[in-house]
Amino acid sequence: MSLKRGPAPSKEQILRHLRRSNAVAERAILLGHHPFGALLVAPDNETVLLEQCNIDTVNHAESTLARIAATNYTAEYLWQCTLYTAVEPCCMCAGTAYWANIGRVVFGMYESQLLEATGSHQENPTMSVSSKYVFEHCQKPVELIGPVEEIIEETRAMQQVFWAGR
Numbered sequence: 001m002s003l004k005r006g007p008a009p010s011k012e013q014i015l016r017h018l019r020r021s022n023a024v025a026e027r028a029i030l031l032g033h034h035p036f037g038a039l040l041v042a043p044d045n046e047t048v049l050l051e052q053c054n055i056d057t058v059n060h061a062e063s064t065l066a067r068i069a070a071t072n073y074t075a076e077y078l079w080q081c082t083l084y085t086a087v088e089p090c091c092m093c094a095g096t097a098y099w100a101n102i103g104r105v106v107f108g109m110y111e112s113q114l115l116e117a118t119g120s121h122q123e124n125p126t127m128s129v130s131s132k133y134v135f136e137h138c139q140k141p142v143e144l145i146g147p148v149e150e151i152i153e154e155t156r157a158m159q160q161v162f163w164a165g166r
């Protein structure tokens with residue numbers, strides 16, 4: 001299988017997709033879930049192929065999206081696609097993205113920044129294992145972009161309101 005990555009996204013595309021992932025996260029709240037959302041974007045860096053919000057603690061937005069992606073697209077195609085999420089994927093989700101053969105992951109804020117901003121919560125007892133650490137230990141070079149400064153404040157604000165009222 002050839003590992004040909006898609007072209008790099010522009011800053012405008014990155015911000016647009018991260019904002020949309022936050023809009024998906026807002027929908028998750030309406031559904032009674034935690035405020036996390038993920039997108040799968042095509043190699044053109046424009047077309048949104050999939051959107052997924054958090055379902056529960058074992059069906060996070062990013063890992064659920066990666067499973068659906070792997071079920072519906074070839075591994076070769078997914079290597080050219082990008083997963084977007086406003087909050088860094090946990091190690092379960094980074095691992096699932098890897099196994100799905102998604103070639104690039106873009107996140108807004110570090111999971112450690114989320115923990116700092118909201119404090120620990122029994123419904124979101126995050127593991128301190130970074131996506132960078134996970135991808136550094138993989139056999140294929142998944143590209144990781146993040147944190148993205150411009151999206152952090154709005155993401156932090158939404159997360160703080162949600163977890164403070166939980």
Ligand SMILES: Nc1ccnc(=O)[nH]1
Binds near residue numbers: 059
């Ligand atoms: N980054 C995430 C943390 C927790 N739950 C999710 O769905 N996503």
